[in-house]
């Protein structure tokens with residue numbers, strides 16, 4: 001029998017608002033469940049129980065049918081996020097199905113768990129969490145994940161992305177960038193008001209944060225190869241879900 005995957009939302013086509021393929025037109029599949037509890041998580045509904053009635057157990061084929069229903073022939077790229085999709089071994093069937101349809105696949109994870117299907121992801125974003133999240137990075141696990149990917153020639157398919165809210169986070173980001181200097185590195189503006197409903201007010205605040213982060217990176221010799229980005233979807237659509 002086909003395996004099932006706990007899915008919280010499927011949406012798109014939209015654009016990837018973050019990281020290594022920012023601007024890429026994509027569909028999103030958001031899985032339920034996370035092994036972290038970041039203080040500022042903008043997708044806490046995936047793990048805090050508030051959307052538990054919306055979780056659907058879906059097979060790879062169910063997900064594909066829903067993607068086609070929403071996106072028709074207007075997509076060639078699918079981003080899998082969460083929660084932490086790396087908790088789900090059962091994603092292997094979805095990844096194989098998407099490959100068979102010639103769809104490029106991106107995936108977002110914090111780097112706390114390994115899955116063998118990481119080798120099949122075209123754009124794998126690993127986003128270890130800075131001190132402001134309240135989480136602690138297990139660098140032994142992260143080293144292992146990155147070493148496996150590098151040993152299998154996946155360098156061009158992987159990037160690191162650290163969200164920065166304050167100076168302490170920036171120091172953490174420097175350490176991560178230095179430790180994994182062989183991988184493309186992104187600094188991402190933190191949104192510390194994930195319940196703000198006023199899109200204009202949020203936009204102004206996020207742009208101020210972006211300016212602060214750019215200034216930090218510009219002044220820092222350790223960040224000569226870093227790329228600084230906002231969450232483009234937050235600038236465009238605020239804290240709205242499903243965009």
Ligand SMILES: C[S@@+](CC[C@H](N)C(=O)[O-])C[C@H]1O[C@@H](n2cnc3c(N)ncnc32)[C@H](O)[C@@H]1O
Pocket residue numbers: 034040041042043081082083084085108109110126127161163188189190191192194231
């Ligand atoms: C919701 S997470 C899901 C994937 C995975 N759990 C992770 O954290 O990488 C997707 C991305 O959103 C980022 N993110 C979550 N909350 C954020 C916030 N308040 N401000 C900026 N980025 C945020 C995460 O760091 C991650 O890069």
Ligand SMILES: Nc1nc2[nH]cc(C(=O)O)c2c(=O)[nH]1
Pocket residue numbers: 014015016017018028043081082108233243
């Ligand atoms: N447009 C858009 N881009 C995104 N990039 C990462 C997202 C996520 O929540 O993982 C996300 C999202 O939710 N929407």
Ligand code: SF4
Pocket residue numbers: 034035036037038041042043044046082083084110129
């Ligand atoms: S790891 Fe990702 S999904 Fe999990 S709590 Fe942190 S930001 Fe949210």
Ligand SMILES: [Mg+2]
Pocket residue numbers: 042043
């Ligand atoms: Mg998001």
